Structure formats: structure tokens, C-alpha cells
Amino acid sequence: MxxxxxxxxxxxxxxxxxxxxxxxxxxxxxxxxxxxxxxxxxxxxxxxxxxxxxxxxxxxxxxxxxxxxxxxxxxxxxxxxxxxxxxxxxxxxxxxxxxxxxxxxxxxxxxIIDGGGAAATAQPGQPARAALAPVAAIATPGDAALDELAELALHGRLTDIEGWINRHTDHTAHALFTAQLLDRLEQFDFAGIHQLALRSKRVASSAPH
Missing domain, CATH: 3.30.565.10 (Histidine kinase-like ATPase, C-terminal domain)
Structure with missing residues (x-):
């Protein structure tokens, strides 16, 4: 478990x-x-x-x-x-x-753990944490929205992240970014969501205009 x-x-x-x-x-x-x-x-x-x-x-x-x-x-x-x-x-x-x-x-x-308190081992079949995929050339919401997402992820606010997706993502323009975000949300990988938001912001900032 x-x-x-x-x-x-x-x-x-x-x-x-x-x-x-x-x-x-x-x-x-x-x-x-x-x-x-x-x-x-x-x-x-x-x-x-x-x-x-x-x-x-x-x-x-x-x-x-x-x-x-x-x-x-x-x-x-x-x-x-x-x-x-x-x-x-x-x-x-x-x-x-x-x-x-x-x-x-x-x-x-x-x-049931015996009196020795042996640590539980990972259960087979549990999904592994997904690696952070490249975000270059992927359309994302603006910097302010990404900052908000990073803050929500930092505090593990699942319901608010759901609301953020509704407000800030476009199913067509942001399809790849949203897929990465939902993959982490499904795993409750808030650290991964936080990294995704910050990395997306850095990539967007360094992209030529």
C-alpha cells in the first residue's frame, strides 16, 4: 500500500x-x-x-x-x-x-507488520512516477498562469489545479502540455507538476519571439 x-x-x-x-x-x-x-x-x-x-x-x-x-x-x-x-x-x-x-x-x-516494524515494500503494479518530458515547442498558458499552477502544486491543492485546467488551458492549443499535466495529476505527482510549470515558463521565456 x-x-x-x-x-x-x-x-x-x-x-x-x-x-x-x-x-x-x-x-x-x-x-x-x-x-x-x-x-x-x-x-x-x-x-x-x-x-x-x-x-x-x-x-x-x-x-x-x-x-x-x-x-x-x-x-x-x-x-x-x-x-x-x-x-x-x-x-x-x-x-x-x-x-x-x-x-x-x-x-x-x-x-500486518510484526513487532520489529519492518518497513513495507513497494507493491507490484504500482505506477512509476513519469519522467518529466521535454516541453520545448509546446504551447503553454502565460507566465502568470504557470506561476499560479506552480504555487498550487507546491501546496498539493488538487481541486484548485482542476479549476486551473478549466480556466487556463485550451484543449487544442495546449493539448500536449495538458496531457503532461494530467499524467502527473493522475499520479498525484505534485512535485512533477511544480517542475513542469517552472520548466515550461523558462522554456517560454527563452524562446525567440
């Missing part, structure tokens, strides 16, 4: 719950049960916010992404969280009702 990625999933779910709960409560609960040499963690993030009627929505994640898009977000957070959990052997589940709130939950099976 990758602790850093799990932390980012939890931050995303709590942030998502807070976004839909202007007046109410957001609760994070963690329960554990032992199964042989493994411990099964059940994690749930529940809110008492606006909720959504899922009765007519076969794709529940698409339904939430549409609501987020209407509110100015790309809705990528849930999709990314699901992919990370699946890479760790889990799956994100959701229950919701209009006006009654929403609960996102998942289970992960992790090995």
Missing part, C-alpha cells in the same frame, strides 16, 4: 465532501478487521450535503463529474482516486440520495 497515494485519496474525498456540504457534517471513519496475516481497512467519508439521485444514473461517477463540471471543476478527482485504489487492490463505492448526503467508501487489505 502506498501511504502517500492513500493520503491523497482521503484528502480528495474529504475535499469533495466539503464542496457539496455548505451546512452540515463531513465524517471520516476507519475500521479494521484481521483476516489471517492481513488487516482489512474499511474507510468511509460521509457528508450530509446535497447528495444526488442515482436511481436514473447507471454511471455514478459520471453523475458526480457532471455536477462538479457545473460547479467549475473538471471532476477528475473521483476518477483519479478510483484508479489509485484499484492499483492498490481496492475499489471506490458510493451511496447517495438527493438532499440526504453522500458516502464514499473503500476497503484495502494490508499486511
Amino acid at each position: 502506498d501511504g502517500k497515494r492513500l493520503q491523497q485519496v482521503l484528502l480528495n474525498l474529504v475535499s469533495n465532501a466539503a464542496k457539496f456540504t455548505r451546512d452540515g457534517v463531513v465524517t471520516l471513519s476507519v475500521n479494521a478487521r484481521q483476516e489471517g496475516e492481513f488487516c482489512v481497512l474499511h474507510v468511509a467519508v460521509a457528508d450530509t450535503g446535497i447528495g444526488i439521485d442515482l436511481a436514473q444514473k447507471p454511471d455514478i461517477f459520471d453523475a458526480f463529474q457532471q455536477i462538479q463540471a457545473e460547479g467549475g471543476s473538471t471532476g477528475l478527482g473521483l476518477f483519479i482516486s478510483q484508479r489509485i485504489l484499484m492499483a492498490m487492490g481496492g475499489s471506490l463505492e458510493v451511496s447517495s440520495a438527493a438532499g440526504q448526503g453522500t458516502t464514499f467508501s473503500f476497503e484495502l487489505s494490508v499486511p
Whole structure:
């Protein structure tokens, strides 16, 4: 299990719950049960916010992404969280009702560490951090926007980065830059996003006009 990625999933779910709960409560609960040499963690993030009627929505994640898009977000957070959990052997589940709130939950099976506290090893199949690809000759947003992106990445502000993509990128003109950015966002590689923003700015500044 990758602790850093799990932390980012939890931050995303709590942030998502807070976004839909202007007046109410957001609760994070963690329960554990032992199964042989493994411990099964059940994690749930529940809110008492606006909720959504899922009765007519076969794709529940698409339904939430549409609501987020209407509110100015790309809705990528849930999709990314699901992919990370699946890479760790889990799956994100959701229950919701209009006006009654929403609960996102998942289970992960992790090995029990003995009293020696042996360090956990990396799990096979986890995606490796992508190398920073060249940005020369790639169209990017302006310097001020790149400075903003670098600052958001420095503080790990996933939801705000989603909003930045909506405001500052053009799917045609900035297609290559956006693809690099989304690749790092999918991995919660905020350090890589920060480097991408700063390097893009340097390349743009040195390019002939």
C-alpha cells in the first residue's frame, strides 16, 4: 500500500465532501478487521450535503463529474482516486440520495507488520512516477498562469489545479502540455507538476519571439 497515494485519496474525498456540504457534517471513519496475516481497512467519508439521485444514473461517477463540471471543476478527482485504489487492490463505492448526503467508501487489505516494524515494500503494479518530458515547442498558458499552477502544486491543492485546467488551458492549443499535466495529476505527482510549470515558463521565456 502506498501511504502517500492513500493520503491523497482521503484528502480528495474529504475535499469533495466539503464542496457539496455548505451546512452540515463531513465524517471520516476507519475500521479494521484481521483476516489471517492481513488487516482489512474499511474507510468511509460521509457528508450530509446535497447528495444526488442515482436511481436514473447507471454511471455514478459520471453523475458526480457532471455536477462538479457545473460547479467549475473538471471532476477528475473521483476518477483519479478510483484508479489509485484499484492499483492498490481496492475499489471506490458510493451511496447517495438527493438532499440526504453522500458516502464514499473503500476497503484495502494490508499486511500486518510484526513487532520489529519492518518497513513495507513497494507493491507490484504500482505506477512509476513519469519522467518529466521535454516541453520545448509546446504551447503553454502565460507566465502568470504557470506561476499560479506552480504555487498550487507546491501546496498539493488538487481541486484548485482542476479549476486551473478549466480556466487556463485550451484543449487544442495546449493539448500536449495538458496531457503532461494530467499524467502527473493522475499520479498525484505534485512535485512533477511544480517542475513542469517552472520548466515550461523558462522554456517560454527563452524562446525567440
